[in-house]
Amino acid sequence: MSARPVRYVAVVGAAAATPAEERIAGNVGRALAEAGAIVVTGGLGGVMAAACRGAREAGGRTVGLLPGEDRADANPWVDVAIPTGMGEARNALVARAVDALIAVGGEFGTLSEMALALKLGRPVVAIGGWRIEREEPATDPILRARDAAEAVRLVMERL
Amino acid sequence: MSARPVRYVAVVGAAAATPAEERIAGNVGRALAEAGAIVVTGGLGGVMAAACRGAREAGGRTVGLLPGEDRADANPWVDVAIPTGMGEARNALVARAVDALIAVGGEFGTLSEMALALKLGRPVVAIGGWRIEREEPATDPILRARDAAEAVRLVMERL
Amino acid sequence: MSARPVRYVAVVGAAAATPAEERIAGNVGRALAEAGAIVVTGGLGGVMAAACRGAREAGGRTVGLLPGEDRADANPWVDVAIPTGMGEARNALVARAVDALIAVGGEFGTLSEMALALKLGRPVVAIGGWRIEREEPATDPILRARDAAEAVRLVMERL
Amino acid sequence: MSARPVRYVAVVGAAAATPAEERIAGNVGRALAEAGAIVVTGGLGGVMAAACRGAREAGGRTVGLLPGEDRADANPWVDVAIPTGMGEARNALVARAVDALIAVGGEFGTLSEMALALKLGRPVVAIGGWRIEREEPATDPILRARDAAEAVRLVMERL
Numbered sequence: 001m002s003a004r005p006v007r008y009v010a011v012v013g014a015a016a017a018t019p020a021e022e023r024i025a026g027n028v029g030r031a032l033a034e035a036g037a038i039v040v041t042g043g044l045g046g047v048m049a050a051a052c053r054g055a056r057e058a059g060g061r062t063v064g065l066l067p068g069e070d071r072a073d074a075n076p077w078v079d080v081a082i083p084t085g086m087g088e089a090r091n092a093l094v095a096r097a098v099d100a101l102i103a104v105g106g107e108f109g110t111l112s113e114m115a116l117a118l119k120l121g122r123p124v125v126a127i128g129g130w131r132i133e134r135e136e137p138a139t140d141p142i143l144r145a146r147d148a149a150e151a152v153r154l155v156m157e158r159l
Numbered sequence: 160m161s162a163r164p165v166r167y168v169a170v171v172g173a174a175a176a177t178p179a180e181e182r183i184a185g186n187v188g189r190a191l192a193e194a195g196a197i198v199v200t201g202g203l204g205g206v207m208a209a210a211c212r213g214a215r216e217a218g219g220r221t222v223g224l225l226p227g228e229d230r231a232d233a234n235p236w237v238d239v240a241i242p243t244g245m246g247e248a249r250n251a252l253v254a255r256a257v258d259a260l261i262a263v264g265g266e267f268g269t270l271s272e273m274a275l276a277l278k279l280g281r282p283v284v285a286i287g288g289w290r291i292e293r294e295e296p297a298t299d300p301i302l303r304a305r306d307a308a309e310a311v312r313l314v315m316e317r318l
Numbered sequence: 319m320s321a322r323p324v325r326y327v328a329v330v331g332a333a334a335a336t337p338a339e340e341r342i343a344g345n346v347g348r349a350l351a352e353a354g355a356i357v358v359t360g361g362l363g364g365v366m367a368a369a370c371r372g373a374r375e376a377g378g379r380t381v382g383l384l385p386g387e388d389r390a391d392a393n394p395w396v397d398v399a400i401p402t403g404m405g406e407a408r409n410a411l412v413a414r415a416v417d418a419l420i421a422v423g424g425e426f427g428t429l430s431e432m433a434l435a436l437k438l439g440r441p442v443v444a445i446g447g448w449r450i451e452r453e454e455p456a457t458d459p460i461l462r463a464r465d466a467a468e469a470v471r472l473v474m475e476r477l
Numbered sequence: 478m479s480a481r482p483v484r485y486v487a488v489v490g491a492a493a494a495t496p497a498e499e500r501i502a503g504n505v506g507r508a509l510a511e512a513g514a515i516v517v518t519g520g521l522g523g524v525m526a527a528a529c530r531g532a533r534e535a536g537g538r539t540v541g542l543l544p545g546e547d548r549a550d551a552n553p554w555v556d557v558a559i560p561t562g563m564g565e566a567r568n569a570l571v572a573r574a575v576d577a578l579i580a581v582g583g584e585f586g587t588l589s590e591m592a593l594a595l596k597l598g599r600p601v602v603a604i605g606g607w608r609i610e611r612e613e614p615a616t617d618p619i620l621r622a623r624d625a626a627e628a629v630r631l632v633m634e635r636l
Binding site: 404405406407409410411413414425426427429430432433434436437438446447448449450451452453459 | 563564565566568569570572573584585586588589591592593595596597605606607608609610611612618
């Protein structure tokens with residue numbers, strides 16, 4: 001039992017990511033694995049694949065919660081692939097499944113995962129990507145990190 | 160069959176809303192009903208209740224997709240109350256169920272519904288509340304309205 | 319508020335139903351509408367369409383919780399059509415959404431809805447279709463009806 | 478990549494199971510792990526815990542798809558615990574996530590998982606528990622096994 005992992009952290013971002021975003025996501029995955037966390041993603045390509053690959057290369061474990069019905073959609077670095085068949089509703093599963101969330105860039109799907117995680121009280125860290133604020137008072141509830149190391153440090157010190 | 164409603168529009172916002180937000184939400188619900196749309200909400204209080212009440216007072220129909228397991232949680236102006244028992248994952252159901260979405264203020268749950276609707280390609284209009292933008296280029300994908308009439312006009316001319 | 323419907327009853331069964339099953343489902347829908355209940359179905363054809371049609375012809379209201387993403391999949395007698403995009407997981411939504419369930423024949427999807435409704439403590443009535451029993455003691459938890467009138471009577475006297 | 482597991486098999490049954498059912502479930506979990514399969518359960522006690530324990534003791538891996546919101550509900554032999562917050566709708570996730578399903582005894586929730594797996598075309602094997610049949614022709618679509626070894630053999634030769 002002692003080997004049971006303490007923390008689950010989502011790494012979210014676009015399937016169609018830039019090379020820079022993929023490089024950052026790989027570093028996030030690697031740093032999370034080194035910190036002993038299980039990496040949870042949406043299981044597809046781009047940021048999701050890069051994070052899983054980084055985590056696996058560092059000896060970590062990865063979970064993919066897929067939107068579709070076919071396990072074969074998972075990227076090859078997913079250890080445990082769960083085809084949910086729920087479409088975008090799986091974003092709520094990602095947010096629910098984790099103790100914290102790190103976004104690397106990302107599109108609307110990523111934003112929904114950030115919002116759902118915030119709703120659930122999880123720490124949310126972003127590297128680039130979305131800025132959000134209420135009109136008044138103007139506040140941004142997202143923790144900002146410049147790189148993977150800072151993002152993982154911000155997450156782990158809150159868990 | 161001819162009476163079958165053409166459009167479903169979500170009105171989303173906080174259960175703990177300000178009196179100003181509730182007044183606006185009531186006007187949104189009323190204007191949607193007058194435009195022949197079915198009003199879909201999360202079924203609870205605050206903005207949700209005000210929108211349903213406004214729609215009902217104008218002779219419209221309302222649907223509540225509740226997060227919990229108990230139909231009795233629905234506000235009294237919900238015609239069709241669906242207790243989903245899915246928690247925050249019901250926010251994806253709200254976004255999926257509608258042709259467009261209007262946000263009146265709102266917290267993180269509201270933001271998640273906006274993001275999920277944008278992901279699905281639905282028009283999203285906000286009165287107050289969240290501003291979102293990508294770092295570069297700095298763009299806000301949300302249509303902005305100053306009042307209920309403008310919000311409903313922006314939605315209906317896109318459907 | 320006084321017009322707010324008291325009871326929601328699911329009518330479940332195959333999309334590829336026999337003419338006899340559709341005739342029975344139509345009678346079930348009609349009798350439920352006359353009893354003041356909202357008819358909830360999976361929104362598609364066969365038993366689902368027949369039940370909705372029967373309810374509408376008797377002046378009742380109908381809800382369709384669709385498995386797919388497209389509202390246009392709903393049969394034309396659905397008043398409120400909710401495309402869930404959740405595939406078979408919408409069967410759990412059907413069971414959760416109602417106060418009782420009537421099955422007319424049906425395949426495996428129908429059986430899952432019956433089981434989920436039983437799990438949630440809802441009365442379940444079957445006309446034909448599945449028989450289920452535990453090995454010991456040999457008991458069938460499903461109420462059996464010979465026709466639509468008996469099925470609706472069995473349901474309504476338990477609500 | 479070569480270590481990536483080929484098959485996911487659900488072991489389902491009651492949280493309040495008999496000692497005999499737990500013994501069988503433990504043997505099922507062990508045999509599945511020895512066959513290289515990942516064991517997926519609802520993550521709670523009884524049959525679910527026994528299956529996970531058996532799999533872990535044989536060096537296998539286990540996934541728990543929890544109905545509630547709290548990872549701490551998972552039994553201690555779950556490797557990857559996913560709190561879905563979806564209640565009984567998680568039964569559809571269990572059926573969707575696996576390539577085959579083995580039921581050991583079980584109540585209505587178990588029956589719903591069997592039905593959902595059958596609907597999705599997965600092989601379903603039962604040791605004791607539910608018998609289901611259509612009225613005509615009288616057929617039982619479930620494979621019957623007398624013990625854990627036979628159940629796992631029936632599953633693995635179909636995958």
